[in-house]
Structures are given as structure tokens and as C-alpha cells.
Amino acid sequence: MAASAVAAPTRNEVLWLYRSLLRVARQFCDYNIREYTKRRTIDAFRHNQKLTDSSKVAAAFADGKAQLEVAKRQCIVYSLYAPKVKSVMDVKRSA
Amino acid sequence: MKGIKVAGRPLYLDMQATSPVDPRVLDAMLPFYVSRYGNPHSRTHLYGWESEMAVEAARSQVAALIGASLKEIIFTSGATESNNISVKGVMHFYKEKRRHVITTQTEHKCVLDSCRHLQQEGFEVTYLPVGSDGIIDLERLRREIRPDTGLVSVMTVNNEIGVIQPMEEIGRICKEFSVPFHTDAAQALGKIPIDVEKWNVSLMSLSGHKVYGPKGVGALYMRRRPRIRVEPQMNGGGQERGIRSGTVPTPLVVGMGAACEVAMKEMEYDDKRITALQERLLNGIREKLEGVVVNGSVERRYAGNLNLSFAYVEGESLLMGLKEVAVSSGSACTSASLEPSYVLRALGVDEDMAHTSIRYGIGRFTTEEEIDRAVELTVKQVEKLREMSPLYEMVKEGIDIKQIHWAQH
Numbered sequence: 001m002a003a004s005a006v007a008a009p010t011r012n013e014v015l016w017l018y019r020s021l022l023r024v025a026r027q028f029c030d031y032n033i034r035e036y037t038k039r040r041t042i043d044a045f046r047h048n049q050k051l052t053d054s055s056k057v058a059a060a061f062a063d064g065k066a067q068l069e070v071a072k073r074q075c076i077v078y079s080l081y082a083p084k085v086k087s088v089m090d091v092k093r094s095a
Numbered sequence: 096m097k098g099i100k101v102a103g104r105p106l107y108l109d110m111q112a113t114s115p116v117d118p119r120v121l122d123a124m125l126p127f128y129v130s131r132y133g134n135p136h137s138r139t140h141l142y143g144w145e146s147e148m149a150v151e152a153a154r155s156q157v158a159a160l161i162g163a164s165l166k167e168i169i170f171t172s173g174a175t176e177s178n179n180i181s182v183k184g185v186m187h188f189y190k191e192k193r194r195h196v197i198t199t200q201t202e203h204k205c206v207l208d209s210c211r212h213l214q215q216e217g218f219e220v221t222y223l224p225v226g227s228d229g230i231i232d233l234e235r236l237r238r239e240i241r242p243d244t245g246l247v248s249v250m251t252v253n254n255e256i257g258v259i260q261p262m263e264e265i266g267r268i269c270k271e272f273s274v275p276f277h278t279d280a281a282q283a284l285g286k287i288p289i290d291v292e293k294w295n296v297s298l299m300s301l302s303g304h305k306v307y308g309p310k311g312v313g314a315l316y317m318r319r320r321p322r323i324r325v326e327p328q329m330n331g332g333g334q335e336r337g338i339r340s341g342t343v344p345t346p347l348v349v350g351m352g353a354a355c356e357v358a359m360k361e362m363e364y365d366d367k368r369i370t371a372l373q374e375r376l377l378n379g380i381r382e383k384l385e386g387v388v389v390n391g392s393v394e395r396r397y398a399g400n401l402n403l404s405f406a407y408v409e410g411e412s413l414l415m416g417l418k419e420v421a422v423s424s425g426s427a428c429t430s431a432s433l434e435p436s437y438v439l440r441a442l443g444v445d446e447d448m449a450h451t452s453i454r455y456g457i458g459r460f461t462t463e464e465e466i467d468r469a470v471e472l473t474v475k476q477v478e479k480l481r482e483m484s485p486l487y488e489m490v491k492e493g494i495d496i497k498q499i500h501w502a503q504h
Contacts, residue, residue: 032107032115032462033118043364070119070122073122074119077121078118083104086104088101088103088106089462089464089465089468090103091102
């Protein structure tokens with residue numbers, strides 16, 4: 001665990017994490033959580049773009065992976081208990 | 096709901112009443128609702144140990160957010176209980192020598208009610224007035240402190256108007272006179288930086304569900320050096336160092352801890368966004384409407400709370416008209432009554448303006464689109480109501496409505 005945390009992720013791995021987070025974000029049925037997860041992902045990656053220290057990049061990557069697992073689980077939980085009526089913000093958009 | 100037809104669930108702008116649980120918080124809580132159900136006070140098996148470890152981890156997460164040590168955190172059922180323990184507990188403990196409490200007129204109901212209770216027991220209470228900006232006068236506070244003053248209780252961020260009191264200065268005055276200082280920081284936790292050392296607070300009430308945590312849990316910070324002591328309200332198994340007996344609810348406490356940890360990481364990001372959204376909301380409304388007043392100080396306020404009054408409009412009609420926006424006129428506790436808020440009255444807001452207040456609560460999950468929609472709907476509704484209002488017509492004709500003598504009815 002400690003050894004893998006030090007090695008900085010490759011460019012492909014980072015892109016994979018970014019795309020995976022956005023994909024899960026889109027699947028949230030709750031309007032606010034969906035928008036937040038998208039926004040937070042984009043802003044966090046933009047913020048961490050400037051990171052050069054490989055241990056910091058690795059830490060940010062590990063954190064992102066942990067967040068992805070949380071998002072995947074919560075996406076399911078939210079879908080299990082989704083209210084029948086959608087948010088007014090979702091209703092108008094589709095109309 | 097009966098009689099109300101809406102196209103969808105309203106957009107939520109009532110973050111001061113309660114906030115949604117952050118998915119990261121729920122994710123931390125769920126394991127303790129399924130397999131890890133042990134009583135954290137059980138010392139004889141793994142179930143107890145793992146729960147106790149989780150509770151202690153949560154305690155340090157809460158402590159870290161306010162700059163305290165984990166031994167100074169007591170878990171309670173919420174800020175109301177913490178306020179009750181603080182106000183009544185301190186005064187009961189030191190009742191031989193200390194007979195006087197100082198608080199403000201704009202405190203939350205649970206502090207005011209606890210004070211009222213103390214008055215019935217023969218204690219004296221001073222309710223400090225506030226200026227039109229909602230902030231207390233520090234010189235007045237200094238003057239009101241007596242040799243037998245046992246507690247000064249001033250809330251950090253007001254729940255109705257979002258005004259931030261000068262905590263450091265109040266703390267300094269309390270230290271000067273060695274009076275314990277209690278603050279209700281339920282609305283401040285995770286939103287503005289809190290430092291119990293810098294503010295010199297002896298007791299601080301915290302709530303879980305105002306920081307995207309679960310409802311039914313809160314915490315009380317109790318200073319260890321110099322030690323502040325309270326008389327417990329609940330007697331029993333002696334949990335939480337005897338201050339709050341009763342089994343600690345592991346899932347809720349874990350949730351509150353997780354909420355504090357997320358808040359610590361996200362405070363700067365959230366604050367930047369919420370400030371921008373508040374400006375967008377205020378500018379959007381002000382661009383299209385005249386006679387919009389911000390209640391409370393504009394500079395010294397938490398951005399997530401925007402309390403506005405709309406002149407010549409009846410508040411209840413406006414609230415009813417804003418079906419697609421979940422907002423309130425003030426505190427959720429008093430939202431059932433048609434009386435104008437006592438907080439706005441303490442500010443000296445005119446009766447008519449106090450009747451038309453709307454509190455917009457912006458939070459972590461609020462979007463730009465929601466703000467734009469709220470602006471659009473508010474403007475539409477206010478314009479519609481003003482069109483019907485004879486008062487507004489008179490004002491437009493140049494009649495000063497303050498000069499009108501209304502016949503008694």
C-alpha cells in the first residue's frame with residue numbers, strides 16, 4: 001500500500017479517474033448531488049493540474065480513487081430511495 | 096400535499112433550517128447501521144470496541160474543526176440540548192455565587208427559553224439589545240457584567256439573518272472579567288473558521304444537521320483549562336463523562352464526525368462558491384426590483400444566509416406564491432406563526448418590512464441555475480403582488496404611506 005502510494009499515476013490513469021468520476025456523477029438521480037459531483041470533480045482536477053511533486057500527485061490520485069468508490073456506492077443508494085417526483089430543475093429541462 | 100400542485104420537487108433554499116446529508120457522510124454512516132451495530136460502551140467484545148473506536152475518531156474530527164482537544168467534546172442530541180446544558184447547567188452548578196446571565200435579544204429560542212426558565216428559578220437575565228445591523232454593542236456588554244454574572248451567551252452566526260457577532264472581542268471582555276462565555280455556533284460550524292482558543296469560549300454548542308450531517312446529533316465543547324463545570328440534565332449510565340448519560344448513537348456521531356471532516360476540507364471551496372451565488376442572487380433581484388432591503392449587517396454576515404424584505408408585499412402571500420422554491424420567512428421553529436420574527440423586531444425593522452422577510456439559504460449543493468430560477472420566480476411573484484397592492488399604487492403616486500393614519504379596527 002505504502003509503495004503504491006508513492007508512485008505517481010500515469011497520464012492515462014489520471015484521465016481514467018477523471019472520466020470515471022464524471023460518469024458516476026451523471027448517474028446520480030438527485031439533481032443537486034449530480035451537479036455537485038460533476039462540478040467538484042472538474043474543479044478538483046483543474047486545481048490539482050498544477051501539482052508537480054510526485055508524492056502530492058499520488059496522494060491526490062489516491063484521494064480521487066477513494067471518492068470514486070464513495071460516489072459509486074452512493075449513486076446506488078440514492079437510486080434505491082429516489083423520490084417519485086423529480087426536482088423542478090429536472091422537470092423543466094426535459095419539457 | 097393537499098391542494099398544492101407542483102411540477103416537481105421545489106428547489107431547496109432553506110439551508111439554515113437544515114441541510115441535506117452529504118453523500119460522503121452517509122457513506123461513512125451506513126456501515127454502522129448494518130453490521131457494526133455494537134454499543135460503544137460495551138467493553139467485553141469486538142462489537143463494542145469497533146463502535147467505540149469510531150466514536151472517538153469522530154470526536155477528534157469534530158474537535159479538529161473548532162481547534163479543540165478531543166477530550167473537550169461531549170456528544171449530545173443537538174444544539175438545543177447543548178444550549179440547555181450550557182445555560183442551565185452552568186448556572187445551576189455555580190448557583191451559590193453566580194445569579195446573573197447576559198444574553199442577546201436575537202438568540203435562538205432554546206437559549207431564550209432556557210434563560211426564561213432560569214428567571215423563574217430566581218436568576219436574573221439581561222437581554223442585550225442589538226443595533227440595526229444585528230450586532231451587539233461591546234461597551235454595553237462590558238457595562239452589564241456584574242460581580243455575580245455567571246455566563247455570557249452570544250450566538251456566533253444568527254440563524255435568521257446570518258449576522259456574525261464579534262466573537263474575539265466578546266471573548267476578550269469575558270476573559271477580562273473571568274466570566275464563562277458560551278456561544279451557539281450551530282450555524283457557524285463548517286462555514287466560517289472557528290477557533291475556541293482565539294475566541295476564548297468556555298462552552299460551544301454545535302449541531303450535526305446544519306453541516307450536511309445527520310439530524311439528532313450535536314456536540315458541546317467544554318473547556319478543560321480553565322475548567323468549566325455544569326450540572327448534567329440527564330442522569331444515568333454516566334456516558335460522556337457524566338455530562339450526558341445515554342447510549343451514544345454511533346451512526347449519528349460517525350456522521351457528524353465525517354461531516355466535520357468534509358467541512359474542514361471543503362470550507363474554502365464552499366465559501367468561495369456560496370459568496371458568488373449570494374451576489375448573483377442579490378444582484379439579480381435588485382436589478383429588477385426596487386424596495387428590497389437586506390436585513391442585518393451586509394459586511395459582517397455569513398454569505399449563505401440572505402434575509403431580504405420586499406416593501407409593499409405581504410410575506411405570507413409571497414411565500415405561498417413561491418411554490419417552486421423552498422424558502423422560509425425566518426426560523427423553522429416559528430414558521431408556523433404569522434407573527435413577524437422577534438429577531439427582526441430586535442433590529443428595529445418596521446412592522447411592515449418585518450412581515451415581508453424571506454430568508455434564502457444557500458449551501459454546498461446549490462447551483463447557479465437554481466439561483467437564477469429563484470430570482471426569476473421571486474421577481475415575478477413580487478411584481479404580481481405589487482400590482483395588486485393599493486399601497487404600492489399610492490407610493491407610486493407619491494404618497495408617503497408612513498404619514499397615513501389608519502383607522503382602528
